[in-house]
Amino acid sequence: MFVIMGAAVASSRAGSDLYEALARLLHKVPGSLVISNIGACALFSALTGSSPATCAAIGKMGIPEMRKRGYDADLATGAIAAGGTLGILIPPSVTMILYGIASETSIGRLFIAGIIPGLLLTGLFMAWALFLSWKRGTVLIDKDRIYSLKEKVELLPRLLPFIAVIVGVVYALYGGIATPSEAAGVGAMLCLLMVAVIYRVWRPRDLWLILRDGLRESGMLLMIIGASILFGYMMSSLQVTQSVAEAIGEMNANKWVVLGAINLMLLAAGCFLPPAAIILMTTPILMPVILAAGFDPIWFGVILTINMELGLITPPVGLNLFVINGITPDVKLQTILKGAFPFMLCMVLAILILCIFPELATWLPNKVMG
Template identity: 35%
Template structure:
């Protein structure tokens, strides 16, 4: 059993030294294959990478990323936040709740967590602080709500998990809707209670906006609603696959950026395409190299051994899964979300299925763990993104503001872990 330890040590050592994750996964996988089967086994590596990426479903990943980059260049987050604040202005803490709603709706048209934080945060946080909201409430509501984009379709993490597990992307998109809305509701309810119990954190209720003004405000986001229907609606209705819907989304996002907001110059378009290609290539490289490492693990039957060990331990399946969730949260504090999916899925998925859980359910709760990871230091990308767009806040202040909201996210995760049917109900219905 020394050879698997050498391969695992190589993987962890390269990551600790700061090597790119795809290089660590590919290098450890190649070393493991060589130790297990000699030089002939190395010919498996190119086949593994090509077979993993040569998929119609994988086309959706770069297209959804391109859609998110296109929208991040527009003030669509500003408009969503404005409309939400007009409708919720009579509620104490309404602007903070509006931030949650704006991030949720922005996630439904981008699928990228940090894009929502940047787009909504650069307007919402300074606006809330100017109107008397505490900095902790303003920053925490945006940083954590931005992560909802990882669950609300179109979700890029779901596409990555689908590539690693074989679970249908459409089923994952449908299954993520209820948990995503549950987290949005829980965060909003927490904000409402917090502002009621601590009135100093939010100003008193503002002047009433009449219904005519509220209805007119919807004209600022008609294009967002159209894009949601175009992308998410076609997937839910079965009129389009996620890959086909992603192409609709790119066309719709380009129209919004170029026609509605008129911000899409040739230079800007080249920059957007280049950035989306860079991010897409990085994720695809990680997925392809993870397949090499996964093939090595399957070759020496490590996942099967772990699954057998998990079933032999005299612990209830629910407790085992809670321990798995805690491990994922701990790993998420030091590993980025995409890498966490590709590294842990080959190990954990056999354990989950052996315990009788649905791989679809595991994909949903895995992404819920990633939601917590992106707002947890030291690798919490949402925290650094918010600090970048709101420089007047200190990094310590941003981190402290997110902690109470992270606790709410964990409580919602606990509910969906203990009651798997909550996330499987909608996919089963549709």
């Protein structure tokens, strides 16, 4: 149902409206167009929970507009590729749902735990975009353009209902009002109704495309889940899981060294496998190690998710890189990767910050849910 919810929003003009509204509001900020795109990616991620959908929806409008106004191709494409990864961190996140199932932790707590780190990562992305835009001189393009207050707020009535649905879904989850399945079902129905009313997406052919895309992604996830359960059963039967846990436990290494090794393993796996597959295959192996080291499983879920974000923009199988390359075929993949690399460093910095200040991930869930 969360997948259907995202597919409904992605099928409408919500992405382009969101981008245009932020571009008008942030017009006077240095590097405003890149910052607007990153902000649009963050908000659209919350609406869809899908990184490829975010890249496609915001990139189709944002990248040509940035290049037309003088921004270099590497910054324009790299910002969207990185901004799109926020879809699996900012709630509601399908990746966190899978981690919650695999680790038997609260999905509501995971959703809330992703809010502050998501804002932190968005801020780091924006800070880099602002610095690079200032350094390259692409600052305040069209600075003589003046938007009236009416022009700045005229798109908000279309967007606020979608944002209200996301806030309502998260509130229902952490407030104990509904289970994840119930909240997702209501959210999906409301999103379908809103795209029909607000954007006139009501024809049977349009609705079929939404359901087809949702079914395709859900089918992929269910196949991965089924295969990973078989994989986990085999690993357990062959004592591989227990052996790995015992080997790490007998290392007598500092717990941060163990965490560093886990991060390197996740980063390497992310270069070749999709996030869902990595989470479902590795979580049963890693959880005993994480708990034995005294780490909070909710906090680790956020760390793992940021590692999965890194995997989406690292070669050779960085999904977001290929989505952006499909949108802008005249831009070489090497150029997109060059633009995305500094944002990868921002993600590494975010992981380090969360290791030093774990309360950034744990404080809000504990404050809200006890």
